[in-house]
Amino acid sequence: MVDGLAGEPSDEACLAALAGGSDRAFTVLFERYADVVHNTAFRRTASWSAAEDTVETVFLELWRQRQRIVTCEGSIRPWLLGVAANRSRRWWRDQARKARAVERLAGREPGLAAGDGRGDGADPADLVAARVDDERRMAGLLAALGALPEPEQDVLTLRAWEGLGYEEIAVALGIRVGTVRSRLSRARARLRGLEGTAATPRASTVEPPDRAATARPPATGQEGWT
């Protein structure tokens, strides 16, 4: 038993130990949630490379904010997913900012023709066909969801993809439960309208949509892309 932690300590026990500077508590939480954050970040960025980077920044934030973390029913998962969503949003914004700067300097209209950050060519993982296929499929899905307003995308994806309950979504996004309900209701209505436009069938390899025309990930800041 180290730092008061034994066996499989709860998130709250880990948080209490973390506040006291426990390395072990941090390791336990990292082991417990790294893959969760990794997959969530991928679903927000459509880039495995960006997802890996996001895991690191989210856990660093966990350390830095260790005394302010809000749990929901004893779990820090909603908080982690909320930070992952924000980090992913910032990633999109950074990609757009870089693209804009390059385009501006080149005297062209902003666009996404190159260097849009998806499936970053510098990522060795792009060499793995399956991961590339994931990224293509995810990009198509995000593009389809781009038809929804961002706040609704936030709520819908946390519900449908991360399986969070209403209260957990409220914690993750820092909004009221009533707001979660109303946004989810609207999002579901709009989702029904997407019939036939949704991206790519599972387990198929297809080209991503025309990003310059349609790409709009959920809850991101891709200014200048539309």
Place this chain on the structure above:
Amino acid sequence: MNESELRDLLPDERPLPTGRRREMEERLMQQIEAEGKTSRRHFRLMVGAAAAIVVGVAALGVVVVGDDGDRGDGGDRSDPAASPDDRASTAPLVELVTVPRDVMTAVQDERNQATTWLLGIEDVLEIPVDDATTARGSTDTAVAGLRALADADPAGAAYGPALDDLDGLAAVRGDVDADDGPRNLSNTGPSQEVFDRYGQVLTGLLDAQAAFVATIDDPELRDGAEVYQLVLRQQELTTTLGREALLAMTSSLSTGSAEVADLSRLHELVRQGGDTLAAAADGTPYEEVTAAAVGELDASGFLPAVAGLLEDGTMNIPDMLDSMDSVVVGLAAAADEVEAGLTGTG
């Protein structure tokens, strides 16, 4: 489509690659060790007030660290009713409001690098950009971007004086490179002078941004842009006040001294800045996020810490730095939210 179908479209989950996972964990532990357990706080306490200058320079890095801060928030950030056409028509104006932030961040990074280098502590502290070539290159790229934008739109003329000031950074860089003082903590004079010169450029940029914002006809856009501009100004003022307070700790403050007068003036500017910001955001879509940032100024204890220094010459440095960090992080988060709203991406 329904939620179940939406779920079915997802690619399979994948674990973090084992090698990456191990590397990541090791790197995180190292970082935690560096900034947590041995702690900036312990470092500060051990070196004491004599190293306030060092800490001050380190604290300036918080401007950028703060810019990366997350709050787990997700409140309304934009006007969902704004149509794509509306956004398209205002896009150039919005860019003229938001792109100066790129320049501001780059200049702040360059300022941190230069002042740190002059004190010979560039290898001791973790700053966002730690070599002059990269820092200056980033500034030049950001400035070129702003210039191209300003040149392309008649309204961009408001940035003319600021761009001239930014051209003047060449002289500052030359003086930094030519500095032949000892690159150690005794070189505070040149370091402070350089900090001030960069600060003047940043103030000019913020003034130009304010002048530009005032010319915007669309009242909704103008209101949001004003909030954005005020948030950025408050950020710069806050870090400047923090640094001035730290430097003041290394000299013996005497009533009526120039240092006390400057510090008092800055303290009042930051206090008023919070009020002005809250008033500007009142009734706009950014009221809530701005209130949170201003609330952090009230709750953090930053201003009382500096006020204590003015009153009796004492200040708890770690507490002041922590409180300043909270304020800057809050302001950076507000700037992100307002920017997302202005660009229609929030």
